[in-house]
Amino acid sequence: MSENPLLPTPLPDEPLRIVAAWLEEAVSAAVQPNPNAMSLATVDADGTPSLRIVLLKALVEDPGYGVFYTNYESRKSRAIAAHPEVACCLHWDALARQVRLEGVAVRSPAAESDRYFATRDPASQLAAWGSDQSRPLASRQALIDQTLARAKQLGLPENTTLQKVEPPGGALPRPPHWGGYRIWPRAIELWIEGAARVHDRARWERTLRPSGNGAFTAGPWRGERLQP
Numbered sequence: 001m002s003e004n005p006l007l008p009t010p011l012p013d014e015p016l017r018i019v020a021a022w023l024e025e026a027v028s029a030a031v032q033p034n035p036n037a038m039s040l041a042t043v044d045a046d047g048t049p050s051l052r053i054v055l056l057k058a059l060v061e062d063p064g065y066g067v068f069y070t071n072y073e074s075r076k077s078r079a080i081a082a083h084p085e086v087a088c089c090l091h092w093d094a095l096a097r098q099v100r101l102e103g104v105a106v107r108s109p110a111a112e113s114d115r116y117f118a119t120r121d122p123a124s125q126l127a128a129w130g131s132d133q134s135r136p137l138a139s140r141q142a143l144i145d146q147t148l149a150r151a152k153q154l155g156l157p158e159n160t161t162l163q164k165v166e167p168p169g170g171a172l173p174r175p176p177h178w179g180g181y182r183i184w185p186r187a188i189e190l191w192i193e194g195a196a197r198v199h200d201r202a203r204w205e206r207t208l209r210p211s212g213n214g215a216f217t218a219g220p221w222r223g224e225r226l227q228p
Helices: 013-031 077-081 110-119 124-131 140-153
Strands: 037-043 049-055 058-060 065-071 084-091 097-107 178-192 200-205 208-212 215-218 221-227
Touching: 013 058, 013 084, 013 097, 013 178, 037 077, 049 065, 049 077, 065 077, 065 110, 084 178, 110 178, 124 140
Parallel strands: none
Antiparallel strands: 037 049, 037 084, 058 065, 065 178, 084 097, 097 178, 178 200, 200 221, 208 215
16 A cells, blocks of 8 residues: 555545545455444443444435434434434554544434335345344344244245345335434544554534434534644
């Protein structure tokens, strides 16, 4: 890899444009199996922090949010319901770059979740119906049995297996307990590895004002360089 270019001076007014370019480069270069893998930190209702990896499925530069999908009854979703403030991190070690996001998570519009769910392969669609994510489980076989029982309830053929899912009409409907979240960042940090560990780091912040139906009106970004 050639030497990583540092952030420009003065800093650009729009950090999400850089994030989108970095993500596109990571995907194009196939730097890792899931270049859109993103750590997501939440806080449970009792104040316990929790961290896991989700996949950033969309990045909308204007008005400025990212999207991931999950079970709405999972631990992360229960945490978001209690405390919608979240933090995220994308790290591409091969590109010596890191992105940090801090902001608020809100459920995606149902139509957006429907459109994405329709792009999933039938086996992944069935898996969304089959799992009560984060709930206790007696055994892996119990999960398989539960999934296949729900396949029958959904009208799938008797010979359905986890590897052979052929819904009538070619697709399953989206479960009501599954869908997307939009993460609206209030702050974004960009980090680039520098020689002799003199890294390049900058942070942008903006205000968010609720505008109804889970959307926000965002103020302009204000950026400054930080010591690494």
